[in-house]
Amino acid sequence: MGEVELSCLAYAKMYLHASQFPRCSVNGLLLSSSPAGAAVCITDCVPLLHSHLSLAPITQLALTQVDAWCSQTQQRIVGYYQANACVSDSSPTPCALKIAEKIFEQCNNAVLLMIDGEKMFPGCRVPPIVMYERKDARWTLKDKHTIMLRQWEETCSIVNQLFSSGDQTLLVDFDSHLDDITKDWTNQKLNAKIMELISPANGNV
């Protein structure tokens, strides 16, 4: 199937989300601001939950709100990510498959991304992600060569900078938003900080 490109912004926020709740399973949605085509460009993500991932009401609520926000901002939901609490098991859970199916109904090259907790240590050379795509009515592992993370080294260094500056605490997921609705689950503030770090690194935004 087609190529998938994962932006620094999306990767950084997913990583931060998983790091913020190391004892919980976390999940979120992958977004694209590029027009639909053969390749999928994941340009942003929305961190959703860190508790009771498989319960329906809050998930439904989050999907509806993110949908509304996407249509206001010319983005599309193109995928789903999840990091399991149990670090040694990065296989998709029934709940992950269910949500990915829903997304696939609207986006025929949707991706399912599992974060591999065992590879999330400083100095790891390999991106801690495993991607699945829908082929022949099943979710199958995607060929690693079709997954692109531009400027991987810079991305890693940006994530490290976020941790050392303490900015990783800025990340808000939908669950935290429900605990305090003055918190912004679209993470405008954090996005701006990350974009600031990206620009000098490679000269383009």
Place this chain on the structure above:
Amino acid sequence: MLSVSEMLKMRDKLRKWREENYRNSEQIVDVGEELLNEHASKLGDDIWIIYEQVMIAALDCSRDDLAWSCLQELKRQFPDSHRVKRLAGMRLEALERYEDANKLYDSILQDDPTNTAARKRKISILRAQGKSSEAIRELNEYLEQFVGDQEAWHELSELYINEHDYAKAAFCLEELMMTNPHNHLYCEQYAEVKYTQGGLENLELARKYFAQALKLNNRNMRALFGLYMSASHIAASPKVSAKVKKDNMKYGAWAASQISRAYQMAGRGKKENKCSVKAVEEMLESMQITMS
């Protein structure tokens, strides 16, 4: 060096975190390490419970150096204590030496078969190893003996939710609601489970318990949204009578207005919530359309 008043403040912070059972381990390590290194002599008898608290937090942050030194102090002071043995076991768990940890807990249980802490650690090991069905089985056996253990009932409800066994999760939450009738979180979690189970009857129960959670805490946003969504779904169902439809539309409309109000107040003066406020408004609008 801290002044005496600063030191007392830190000690009180640690006590508050202990009493409220917060798991803010990085903070505890930060505050606790400084307190223990610089002011151990001024802590009096509190020092032992602080060693225990800091040790557990250190394990949570992979600070085995700190955990080890706290453990040594505790072993020196309480050489034959089961409580300290349990802490040694937890350190082995943190190092993923589960067999050794289990041996330690088994030796505690041989000495004292009623030691609930050791039993619960053994169940935690099963959880850490991903052995959910065994953890569930052991926890059920534990609860047959220790029927009043709230923490265990809640842990069991979480395990059942992860396994998608919503009926059994609901049963655990019912136990918790019975013994904690003022706890809005249990009501709200129970409502979420019922909603997930689906079907008209469960949706109505969900709506009732979301409403109950709101009565107990009118700022519980999950309960408010839950009330809105369950009422809207019931009203939209072709199987309900005209009266039920009308009633639920009323509940839904009330919830919608409360949600709007809450977001208006939250959005006041803060530019960054503009996005979330707009998203909610659009959601409420779109659901109105599907409802009618």
